[in-house]
Amino acid sequence: MSTISTLETMQSNELDLAGIGVGPFNLSLAAVLSHIPNLKTAFFERSVDFTWHPGLMIQNSILQSSFLKDLVTPVMPTSPHSFLNYLVSHKRFYDFTSGRFGSVTRQEFSNYLSWVAMRLQSVQFKSNVREVRFENGVFHLDFDNAETIKAQNLSLGTGMRPYLPECSKPHIGESCFHASEYLFRAPDLSGKRVVIIGGGQTGAEIFLQALTNANMAPSHVTWVNRRNSFSPLEEGAFVDQIFTPNYVKAYQSFSDTLKDQEYKGQKLASDGLTPSTVADIYSELYRRTHLSEEHNTFSMRPGCELIDMSKDLQGYRLTLESQSMEQNAELDVDVVILATGAKPFVPECMNPIADRFDRIKGGGLALDDHYRVQWDDSKTNTIYALNHGAQSHGIVDAQLSLMAWRSATIANDIIGRDMFDVDPGMCLVDWQGLPASVMHERADLIMTDRAS
Ligand SMILES: Cc1cc2nc3c(=O)[nH]c(=O)nc-3n(C[C@H](O)[C@H](O)[C@H](O)COP(=O)(O)OP(=O)(O)OC[C@H]3O[C@@H](n4cnc5c(N)ncnc54)[C@H](O)[C@@H]3O)c2cc1C
The missing domain is CATH 3.50.50.60 (FAD/NAD(P)-binding domain)
Structure with a gap:
């Protein structure tokens, strides 16, 4: 070479x-x-x-x-x-x-x-x-x-x-950090009140570790998720079609509005939870709830967003906002792990x-x-x-x-020449078959579908 x-x-x-x-x-x-x-x-x-x-x-x-x-x-x-x-x-x-x-x-x-x-x-x-x-x-x-x-x-x-939520920035340090540093920080969670902010796969993996690592069992672990559910990865042959060159080619021809809608609608195909992680978490929560006396050692908080943080000698106080609660909730913890993406x-x-x-x-x-x-x-x-x-x-x-x-x-x-064949070839789904005007209408259809 x-x-x-x-x-x-x-x-x-x-x-x-x-x-x-x-x-x-x-x-x-x-x-x-x-x-x-x-x-x-x-x-x-x-x-x-x-x-x-x-x-x-x-x-x-x-x-x-x-x-x-x-x-x-x-x-x-x-x-x-x-x-x-x-x-x-x-x-x-x-x-x-x-x-x-x-x-x-x-x-x-x-x-x-x-x-x-x-x-x-x-x-x-x-x-x-x-x-x-x-x-x-x-x-x-x-x-x-x-x-x-x-x-x-x-x-x-x-x-x-x-990415760090603005309110967390003044507190970044040994006990409050972004998940990307999780193994470097190697936090000792033993006996601590721990919160994991972020309902994606990274949050799920850290939550599972905190639940199952007997060497550093927290006294309580909370998993906060801005989404309303802890949803698994959307998978399947037709979902995977959006990860093909054919789809990318079609996507490039969409209007900005449609691109935006497609992107948002596909979030779980990309950011959903790995099914085996979901199954492991569920089994552990089931065991704690029904087969042991540990049901008050964890909580899962869907639909909640971290909006404020303060610190005193007792630890961190987090303010969580939720559409389903009339008042904001407060959470007192010792360790904050921010699985808030990048x-x-x-x-x-x-x-x-x-x-x-x-x-x-x-x-x-x-x-x-x-x-x-x-x-x-x-x-x-x-x-x-x-x-x-x-x-x-x-x-x-x-x-x-x-x-x-x-x-x-x-x-x-x-x-400046096609040494590699990047032609997408035949496509199973007619992403590109619609004229521009119909693509705009299709955007409305997608909205309606997902809303119903
Ligand atoms: C935990 C995790 C798991 C993931 N798992 C999957 C998966 O299973 N499947 C999937 O499809 N995607 C996955 N992704 C998404 C995606 O594949 C990864 O984020 C991937 O690492 C992106 O690659 P990258 O090359 O853009 O950046 P990175 O992997 O972040 O690499 C960037 C590199 O640039 C270097 N660098 C930065 N600045 C400089 C500089 N000035 N000079 C020299 N070097 C510099 C950094 O040191 C770093 O090594 C995952 C992401 C994460 C965070």
Whole structure:
């Protein structure tokens, strides 16, 4: 392969593309681009080695998507960077298939990602991109401990930023923190009153841990959910159709209003709870309620939103607002874990040029169909943004499901020809069959359906 490897070689050559951040998304792009001869690429990651949300690598947590939708397989099944090749290379293929696992653990998938990252010459660790300047038609990447590197194009793969409710910010510390730090903080919950804010899968996994880890049993654990129910992931063949290139193509033709409605209507297909986690939580709550004397050791609070927080010597006092209660409720706890999700952001290293980027309503980056950021030099120098396309490409953009397809789309764009087949092919569902006027009407139908 022709990717250039050493920092020295990179510094003397101008790269065709520099990737900033190496999570699964830029890693997929690096893997796909490694198959293109003579393309000069490098991907820079600040960590010392590959990690995938390490603060949330809770034992036995499982991947919410198929392992076949790995870094490369959907667009290049013959690539050595596939999950199946990882299994074969580790002499694990037969044991894996004998297991007939419905899914893969996140730990095993992370090990696979890490294995690929170590094999790709273009991936550089311990490389924090401090600043990106754009001078004389070239991007200049400045690092903490290395010489500046120049690149024609960029791929932004720095992930999302943890979201903290405003009222929690003054209290962030040892006993009040975002869930992304859960395993780093390793909080001792023994005998404590604990609250988990956030009803998504992360909140569910931490709630389950707090309920079942005998070594650190809290005296009481509350799970607060803004949604009205603790709903499982919407699954099934037709639900999965929204995680296909065909759907993305159709989505791109929808009006902004319809895009918005589709996105909101699909939330549970993306953010619902893994059924096995729901089953485990339910069994434990059943046991505590009916088969032991522990029924007052937990509570679940759907339809509640954290709106205020204070702290005194006794701990934290949380104010919860609920549409079903006339008055706000107050909750006294010792530990607050904020499983409140994450939001896309433009990393600080882009500050020198960030004000030249076109923005959509809400401040996000404006992307075209090829994941190109719209900015005032985009005709000559492209910035591809990964994990910024919720509005332009739909709910799947933040997921692993289409990362290989996105990488191939970008790869074709970089080299200016269709080396990878990204044509969606035949579609089971006629997403695109409606003329624009009907699509607008369809938006009303969707509203009515969901409201009834
Ligand atoms: C706990 C959890 C589980 C998930 N499970 C699934 C799942 O099962 N299925 C699914 O489809 N999706 C899942 N997702 C969603 C999605 O797949 C992940 O969020 C995924 O990690 C996104 O990848 P990314 O490459 O955009 O960002 P990240 O994985 O966040 O990686 C970004 C990287 O950029 C680096 N970086 C940032 N700034 C710089 C800089 N200036 N210089 C150098 N490096 C930098 C960071 O160190 C980091 O390594 C999950 C998300 C979470 C939080």
